[in-house]
Amino acid sequence: MSLNGESSLAKPLTAEDLPEAVLEQAFHWAVIMGDTQVTSTDRKGFQDWLHAHPQHQAAWQRIQVIEQDFALVRRSAKRSSVTLKRLKHLRRERRRLKLGATLALLLTIGLGSWLGGKSWRHDYATGVAEQALLRLPGGALVHLNANTTLDIDLTAQGPQLYLHNGEILVESASAAPADKPRVHTREAVFTPVGTRFLVDHAPGSSELAVTDGKVNIEAQGHRQLSVAGERWRVDESGVHLQTGAGLTPGAWTDNLIEANDARLAEVLEALGQHRHGWIHYHQDVADLRITGVFRVDDTDSALASLEHTLPIQVQMVTDWLVLIRQK
Template sequence: MTPMDNVVRFGPSPEVVKQAIHWTLRLRNNRANLRLYAQCEHWRKAHGDHELAWQRVQALQQELNSQLATIPGVHRALENSAQGLSRRQALKTLSGVLVVGSAAWLSRDVSGWQRWTADLATATGERRSVQLPDGTRVQLNTDSAVDLDFNVQQRMITLLRGEILVTCGAASSAPLLVQTRHGLFEGIDGRFAVRQASDCTRLSVVSGNVAIHSPHQVNGLSTQVHAGESYLVRQTGALLAPPLEMDIGAWADGLIVTRDMRLADFLAEVGRYRHGYLGCSADIADLRLSGVFRLEDTDKLLAILPQTLPVRLRYRSRWWVSLERSA
């Protein structure tokens, strides 16, 4: 038995996802072909991964359609251009529209294509908790994706994007590792959060200990991070981070718990859980707020702010919300 025989795989393979995309495009261009629908149904029932890939593609297509519909002319252009194109051409056109429409609020969701092939993933505003075969619990925050590689030699979680909260035990012959583009983290019987941004990864330890392994550490030594500590890890090294103005991991319970947090920073955090633009004018950016806020409905969350701060909400559309100082 090879090591790969022991790998625990989660989710459909990239090839299966491509097949689901091709079926979607074929049906889209042949809506009256009942035989083709029957063939697609047969393919979906042939394997559990086929149905899972199909559902993921349909969900993401609906999400993209709802977003593109808010951009004048883009959705209609996509529909018109798809007629008569081959599957490869249609897929290329769809990708091109996403790039053309990559305004700041939409570009974040272009990476949603990554959710098709990740072992575990969440959409914007979604949270997910999964217990792995070894007993490790991984909780994914909004718009996050991970790949898993568990075998007799190692237990590896690769954070592709977003944030995870990991709860692990010490009873295992193989170390539990979390890999990001900035470093490698080894969990040692505890609970810790890993959040990957474009320029760095933030490690926050709730309990237990975590070792940061970096090729740039002096003499190849690792940095030991203890409960209550946070580090910012870049490819050049790891530095102790200042305390956060919100509770680590409260999002796993559907909450944001703040302590004297800047309004601009708070809105940036809430914006991770909704589509579109969310911001405030510069003259109120430094207002402070503390409290417990529920993430299940961000519109209701925002409606609370004028009750405690001298601000008012301005909705230009469902996807564009700004806060201004109240008169």
């Protein structure tokens, strides 16, 4: 016990606790120690830095976790010919048992999500750089963006979609009123009125963007009608109309990011959904504004375009680590 009566065990450091300068140092040592020409002097310098402060060890552990995750993706690709066939079979059986023949799935499976096992915890799951398209009974379409998990209940009054994480786009204009899917998140329920809309769910908040028609928002005992062109955010403080430009809702269904005077941070976060590894940017470039169109299936070209357009430097440290700082 410590002198003040509290446990002397230190609370583990998380990535959010680490100063940006320490993370930068960890990236620097990752490059040096990953070089085939590393010297004994380099190794000693690394060990001295690593043991100089607990934050250094926490930062290095964070780097190792990212590298291991990326290595897993590469190893998974080598097992694809056998594993993918088995997963397709198991998933067909699971869908047959739970949903019968009422739900048609149009999906290109990527190994990143399925090998992690999350497809068994939820009805549908996409990983990094993956998208999916579902056709519901009655004709409504549901697009899943990358890193999205979704459950579907067809036994209730009309299709009920439970979005646990990520972003979906719902097209329900052609569906009858009883077949229009309601979207549930932790913060709200979104009910369409002959419409096309997106719901983006992250820890602590849900965002709605309506591109056609209307959507009713039910949250915290209140109802709010949203019309085409509006964007709303729901969190513990209430339901808030969002203003200003940004990313065009749903452009990712065409493998695009369309930025209209958007914050660079917003564009980089969107690109990160479609790139294995980690895009790390300094806070002094987060609020730079950008207008342009970028392909999510060619993130290298998108990052090069950003570097050409903005006063930033993009450093490809490794295949899985990108650093972005001000020039």
